Amino acid sequence: MRNHTLTNRMTGVGNTLKRHYETYLLEYELAHDDVDGECCLLCHSSAAGDWVNCGICGEWAHFGCDRRQGLGAFKDYAKTDGLEYICPHCSITNFQKKSQKTANGY
Numbered sequence: 001m002r003n004h005t006l007t008n009r010m011t012g013v014g015n016t017l018k019r020h021y022e023t024y025l026l027e028y029e030l031a032h033d034d035v036d037g038e039c040c041l042l043c044h045s046s047a048a049g050d051w052v053n054c055g056i057c058g059e060w061a062h063f064g065c066d067r068r069q070g071l072g073a074f075k076d077y078a079k080t081d082g083l084e085y086i087c088p089h090c091s092i093t094n095f096q097k098k099s100q101k102t103a104n105g106y
Helices: 012-031 074-078 088-103
Strands: 051-053 061-062
Touching: none
Parallel strands: none
Antiparallel strands: 051 061
């Protein structure tokens, strides 16, 4: 990166990416409220890491944030035909629904 100096911290690539974002993507994001920076449903951070998507509610979580016993390893969920991740909230809701069905004799 030849143009990196004390006064110029942006590289040519960085400037190009910034212009591209401002020209094309920013306007789209502002016009569509469904586009947001995903954040982990458990730690509420958007930090990089191994992300998993709940198969029921569709929310995203860092795999490392879910400390429940018996989840296995991230690679078990990352496979195409791997395990389906269910977030803690949906797990509790499903357990309660199953308990109600059992209590009602279904």
